[in-house]
Amino acid sequence: MPTIAEKLKSRELDLTRAERQLSAAILENYPIPGLGSITELADLAEVSTPTVARMVQKLGFSGYPEFQHALREELREIISNPVEKRAEHAPALPESHMLNRYAVGVYDNIRATLENVTLAEFDALCDLLADTDRRVHIAGGRLSGTLAQTFYLHLQMIRRDVFMIPPRASWAHSVLDLLPGDTLILFDVRRYENATLLLAEMAHERGVDVVLFTDQWRSPIQKLAKYTFAARIAVPSAWDSGVALLLLVESMIAKIQEDHWETVKARTDELEKAFDRTRLFRKFT
Template sequence: MEPHETTVAERLNARQRELTRAERQVSDVILSNYPASGLGSITELAEAADVSTPTIARMVQKLDFAGYPEFQAKLREELNDILSNPIAKRDTWVSAAPDQHILNRFTQEASENIRSSLEQLDPTTFDRIAALIADPERRVHISGGRITQTLANYLFLHLQMIRSDVVLVPSNSNAWPHYLLDLKEGDILAVFDIRRYESSTQLLAEMARERGAEIILFTDQWRSPIQAIASHTVSARITVPSAWDSSIAILLVVEAAIAAVQELHWDDTRGRTEELEGIFDRTGLFRKFV
C-alpha cells in the first residue's frame, strides 16, 4: 500500500454521516475486528451485521470500490502491511525510493503523515480526550508496548507535572498486573499500540476495561484491535521510508493534548509547577548561570 493511500477504516470513519443506519451496522462490524472482520464472504458479513448483501454492496461503492472483491483485496493488502516486519517494510520503500537524500524523503513523508493524521482527527474527539485526562476526579494510567512505551513515558512525565494521580504502567506483562489492583471504575487508561499490535498491551486494555476504566487509544492508520473497547481513538499515520515506523504524528497529538490539559486547569497547574520548581532549586537539578 502506498504510504498515504487511505485505509478502509479511514474511509469508513470519514463517511459515517453518508452511511445509512444499516450501512453503519456493517461499518461497526468491520471496525470491531479490523481488518479480519471484512475478509469473509459477503454473506457472512451480512449475517454478522444483520443486513442484506445489497446493503454491503452499496456501502463498498460509497467507499469508492467497484465491488466487494476489490474491497476485500484492499483489506488483504492492509493486513499484509500490518504484519510486516522491519525487513519487509524496508524492502517495500527501497524498491520505489525516489532519487533524493533520505533526510528529504523522510521529512516529506513525516510531514504528510502529520497533515493526513490531523485531517482524520475530529477536534471534538480531541477536546473530549483532553477533558478526560484533565479531570481531577479521575486517575490517569498510561502504558504502551515495546517501542511505544517511550511515548507513554513522555506523556506521563508531562502530566505528572500538570496534575496529581498519574501512573506509568510498565509495558512488561509480568509487572503491570500489580498496577491493575489500584485501577478503579472511572479511571483513565491512555494506551499506545501500533502495528504489529502487542498481545500484552491488548490484554492490559481489556482487563482495565473490565475494571471500569475508560480507554483512550493512540494507534496507527490501521487501528489496533483495542479500538473495539476504547472510548476514544486517535489514529495517526506512521509509514515513512524506513524499516521502522514513525511516531512523529502521534507525538504531535500527544504534545497538543498536553498543552490542552494544562490550560483546562491552569491555576492548579501553575501552583503545582511553582512548587516543583522550588524543589528543583533545592536539589540543584538544573544549572544556574547567574
C-alpha cells in the same frame, strides 16, 4: 491513500442506519471481518448483502472483490516486520537525500492524521484528562512506550494522580489498583502487542475507560476504547514513525495546560522549588 477504516470514520454521517451497523462490524475486529465472503460479512453485521454492496461502492470501490483486495493489502502492511518494510520501500526510493524523503513522509503522515481527527473527541479527552477526580494510568508497548512515557511525564507535572504502568513483567500489580471511573491511556501500533490488549481487556472488565492511540489500521483494542486516535506511521524506513502520534500527545498537553493555567502554574512553581533543592539543573549565576 486513506485506509478503509479512515474512509468509514470520515463517511460515518453519510451512512444509513444499516450501513453504520455494517461499519461497526468491520471496525470491531478490523480488518478481519471483511476478509470473508460478502455473505459472511452481511451475516456478521446482520444486514443484507445488497447493503454491503452499496456501502462498498460508497467507499469508492467498484465491487466487493476490489474492497477485499484493499483489505488484504492493509493486512499485509499491518503484519510486516522491519526487514519486509525496508524491502518494500527500497526499489521505489527516489535519489534525493534521506532527510528530505523522510521529512516528506512525516509531513504526509501529519496531514493525513489531522484530516481524521475529530475535534469534539480531542476536546472531550482533554477535559477528561484534566478532571482530577479521575485517576489516569498510562502504558505503551516495546517502542511506543517512549510516547507513553512522554505523555506521563508532562501530564504528571500538570495534575496529580497520574501513574505510569510498568512493563508486562510487573504490570499485574498495577491492575490491582485500577478502579471504576479511572482512565487508562494505551499506545499500540502495528504489529499490536498481546500484552497491551490483555491489559486493555482487564482494565475494561474493572470499569476503566480505555483511551487508545494507534495507527491507521487500528489496534484491536479499539473495540474496548472510549476514544481512539489513529495516526499515520508509515515512512520510507524499516521502522515506523511516531511523529504524528507525538503531535497529538503534545497538542493535548498544550491544550490542558492552557485551559487550566492557574492550577498548572501553582503546581509548576512547587516543582521548580523541588528542582532547586535537589540541584537538578545547572545554575548560570
